[in-house]
Amino acid sequence: MGEVGMAGAAAVQFRVTVVGSGNWGSVAAKVIASNTLRLSCFHDEVRMWVFEEVLPGGEKLSDTINKNNENVKYLPGIKLGKNVVADPNLENAVREANMLVFVTPHQFMEGICNSLVGKIKGDVEGISLIKGMEVRKEGPCLISKLITDMLGINCCVLMGANIANEIAVEKFSEATIGYKHSKEVAERWVKLFSQPYFLVSAVQDIEGVELCGTLKNVVAIAAGLVDGLDMGNNTKAAIMRIGLREMRALSKLLFPSVRDSTFFESCGVADVITTCLGGRNRRVAEAFARNGGRKSFDELETELLQGQKLQGVSTAKEVYEVLSHRGWNALFPLLSTVHRICIGQLPPSAIVKHSEKPPKLSIVESSAEFY
Ligand SMILES: NC(=O)c1ccc[n+]([C@@H]2O[C@H](COP(=O)([O-])OP(=O)(O)OC[C@H]3O[C@@H](n4cnc5c(N)ncnc54)[C@H](O)[C@@H]3O)[C@@H](O)[C@H]2O)c1
Ligand SMILES: O=P(O)(O)OC[C@H](O)CO
Numbered sequence: 001m002g003e004v005g006m007a008g009a010a011a012v013q014f015r016v017t018v019v020g021s022g023n024w025g026s027v028a029a030k031v032i033a034s035n036t037l038r039l040s041c042f043h044d045e046v047r048m049w050v051f052e053e054v055l056p057g058g059e060k061l062s063d064t065i066n067k068n069n070e071n072v073k074y075l076p077g078i079k080l081g082k083n084v085v086a087d088p089n090l091e092n093a094v095r096e097a098n099m100l101v102f103v104t105p106h107q108f109m110e111g112i113c114n115s116l117v118g119k120i121k122g123d124v125e126g127i128s129l130i131k132g133m134e135v136r137k138e139g140p141c142l143i144s145k146l147i148t149d150m151l152g153i154n155c156c157v158l159m160g161a162n163i164a165n166e167i168a169v170e171k172f173s174e175a176t177i178g179y180k181h182s183k184e185v186a187e188r189w190v191k192l193f194s195q196p197y198f199l200v201s202a203v204q205d206i207e208g209v210e211l212c213g214t215l216k217n218v219v220a221i222a223a224g225l226v227d228g229l230d231m232g233n234n235t236k237a238a239i240m241r242i243g244l245r246e247m248r249a250l251s252k253l254l255f256p257s258v259r260d261s262t263f264f265e266s267c268g269v270a271d272v273i274t275t276c277l278g279g280r281n282r283r284v285a286e287a288f289a290r291n292g293g294r295k296s297f298d299e300l301e302t303e304l305l306q307g308q309k310l311q312g313v314s315t316a317k318e319v320y321e322v323l324s325h326r327g328w329n330a331l332f333p334l335l336s337t338v339h340r341i342c343i344g345q346l347p348p349s350a351i352v353k354h355s356e357k358p359p360k361l362s363i364v365e366s367s368a369e370f371y
Contacts, residue, residue, distance in 0.1 A: 013042055014041060014042050014098055014099050014188070015097045015098055015099065016043070016046050016047070016097060016099045016192065017046070017049065017097035017100055018046060018047070018103060019090070019094065019100060019102045019104065019112065020051075020104035020129075021049065021061075021065070021071060021086065022103070022104065022105070022309070023074045023075055023165070024164040025074070025103040026048075026074050026164075026168075027078075027164040027167050027168045028103050028129055029046055029048045029081075029084045030078065030079075030080045030081055030084070031193060031195060032193065033080060033083050034195070035191070035193070036083065036192075041188075041191075042192065045085055046081070046084050047093045048080075048084055048085065048086050048087065049088075049093040049094070050062040050065065050086045050087065051108075061086075062087065065084075069081070069082055069084070073307060074308065075164070075165075078168045078169070090112070090115055091116075094119060094120050096121075097121065098121055098123050098125065099124070099126075099127075099189075100124055100125070100126045100127070100153075101126075101127055101129065102129065102130055102143070102147060102155075103129040104130065105130075105132070106133065106143055107132070107309075109134075109143055109146060109147070110134065113147060113151055116151055117150060125153065125155075126144075126147050126151070126153045126154065126156070127155065127156045127157065127177070128143050128144045128155055128156075128157045128158075128210070129157070129158050129159075131159065131217055131311050131315075132214055132217070133210075135318045135321045139325070140254060142214070143157075143210070144157050144210055154180070154182070154185065156177055156179045156180075156185065156206065157177065157206055157209050158175055158176070158193065159176055159213030159271065160174055160176050160213075160265075160266035160267050160271055161173060161270035161273065162175055162266075162271070162274075167197070167198060170195070170197040171197065172198075173197065173199070173266075174198075174199045174200070174270065175193065175198065175200045175266050175267070176200075176201060176209050176262075176266045176267035176268075177189050177201070177202040177203070178203060178204075178206035178208065178209025179202055179203075180204070180206045183202070183204070186204075190202055201265070203259075203261075203265060205257070205258060205259045207258055208251055208255070208257075208262035209267045211247065211250070211254070211258065212251070212262065212263065212265075212267040213267055213271065214311075214315055215247040216247065216272045217275065217279075217281050218312055218319055218338050219239070219243030219244070219246075219272055219276065220272075220279050220281035220282045221282070221285040221313065221316060221338050221341075222239050222243055222285070222351050223240060223275075223277075223282050224281060224282035224283060224285025225286070225289045225341065225348045226351060226352070227282065227286040227289070228290045235352060236276065239351065239352075240272055240273065243276075244269060246334050246335050247263070247272070250319075250323075250332060254322075280304075280305060280308060280310060281311065281312035283304065284304055284305070284310055285312070287303075289348035292348070293341075296344075312338075313342050316335070316338045316339040316342055317339055317343075319335050320335075320336060323335065334351075334354075336354075337354040
């Protein structure tokens with residue numbers, strides 16, 4: 001089917017709405033907006049749904065974005081493109097769209113999807129830039145699956161070594177799109193996001209890509225703890241290596257189709273590195289360890305991030321629930337220990353003591369393949 005064929009009529013252009021307007025959401029809107037102006041298959045305007053808030057001067061965030069073309073709260077100093085239209089009304093923001101880009105903190109997605117049921121067009125394709133997951137009685141539920149299940153739409157993912165503030169000023173980065181079925185749809189997403197400074201490639205391993213983006217936030221907390229304890233580069237590199245190994249092992253246990261090669265894409269090793277060097281999860285975890293655990297992650301998030309949200313602490317809890325439910329805690333000492341430190345059950349220094357011992361692999365069918 002040709003590019004315009006998917007939308008059902010020869011002259012139809014794809015209309016894009018970005019659901020979310022935080023730090024990464026705003027950068028994603030900027031990246032996309034310069035492509036929709038350049039490429040005729042996309043409608044110029046990019047709608048961006050804004051979770052409305054009133055700024056200290058009394059102005060609404062969406063009004064100031066539309067007036068100044070800048071998200072002064074979540075991405076100050078960067079012009080988004082005049083074709084980005086901030087819209088605080090979710091239903092209105094998605095009404096015309098046939099390409100939906102989901103990019104909010106993961107904990108809000110179930111509520112957002114609930115509000116969107118029955119409100120979107122029939123020919124919509126989705127992509128999730130959200131790093132996180134939900135845990136259900138039946139097990140973990142990746143955010144792309146939550147979107148597909150709740151809205152009945154196909155949903156790809158885009159993950160990678162993507163610290164938003166660096167992409168905002170057009171420093172070179174790479175990203176990985178994960179897709180399930182349609183290569184053609186994945187290629188359309190590649191086209192929408194690609195820039196000379198943003199190299200995007202697609203792999204047919206949606207679960208692998210999304211689990212990389214989700215689990216690396218827990219590893220970043222571990223790396224931040226090591227920084228806060230002044231343990232040095234070798235220890236931090238060890239934590240990153242052990243973390244990546246656990247990420248791969250858990251992903252493959254949960255989804256046997258996950259490919260090893262995915263961990264060598266931007267979404268894998270590169271994202272572990274960048275997040276453990278320069279991410280928000282790392283930064284807040286460092287402060288937590290320096291405070292000897294006296295201030296909670298919630299307090300430090302509020303103090304240090306000006307409204308931006310951490311994903312690693314809640315993901316650590318969600319991962320811990322999955323591991324406990326399946327009796328796998330001993331197999332994943334680093335992932336398990338991060339949660340126990342976050343809730344104050346163990347001191348920050350436990351990150352090394354508890355992560356260093358290789359687990360017994362007797363319950364795993366093929367231990368060589370597992371690690
Ligand atoms: N910032 C980055 O560098 C980066 C890079 C790659 C991926 N991500 C991922 O993108 C996702 C979104 O992160 P972000 O950086 O754009 O957001 P953010 O942490 O900068 O901002 C928080 C956002 O949540 C919104 N919000 C607050 N309360 C809400 C509520 N009750 N309902 C709905 N929205 C609410 C705020 O308005 C704001 O837009 C996360 O999963 C994150 O892991 C972030
Ligand atoms: O700042 P963090 O820790 O949320 O990480 C940001 C991105 O996910 C890095 O790719």
